Amino acid sequence: MMGYKGNMIANWKHIFVNALMLLGAIAGLVAAARGAPFGMRIVMLTTFCSLGYTSLVRAQGGGLLRPLDERELATAGGGIGLGGLVSCGLASSWCLMIGVTDKGIWYPDAALEWQALGFFLIGLMALVKNFAVALTTPPYAAELLNED
């Protein structure tokens, strides 16, 4: 997708839903870091929700089993790349900060915390991809499926 400078308001719904899931994942990770067992469940739930939401959006866009065309592949590829970059960037920055200064920076210790962090990073990749796709897809895209 390129060149679209129009009103993005129709995609705000997608951006809002993804922002809610991101906030949920962050809250869950914070709770897990503080030793609350339900934190991991929240992170896991938001991760599955974000992956499910991705599939739902794709199903609405023409079907889950239909192969993506060149435009869809470019949009999804860009989003997945950005999602991976953000997640890896965050994880590597975090590792570096722990290595440089071991004071006051949380790092996973218990098995539950590692699981929470793992699910958080998977969810973050999916959410950033969804944000990127929502921002680069014009709001009239849904109308194009119903009109000839």
Next chain:
Amino acid sequence: MMREIHNRIAMFRADAGMTRRELADAVGVNPQTIGFLERGDYKPSLELGLSIAEVFGVSVELLFSFEPFPSLSQELKKGRE
């Protein structure tokens, strides 16, 4: 450098009496992609551009151009002169 590419896909599609879905099926893309192309919000690959030209039976230069295409009224006026 990104240059704007103008196209006449909507005109040729209307002339051929095809729906977006029919053209999309003929070239193997999502109907949304045809809509984005017609609005100039997506630049197709060479393969897709050639496939669309093949469906309409015209050369790719008749469909795509760096310069804006003259409107139908301009072309008719030019034809009368």
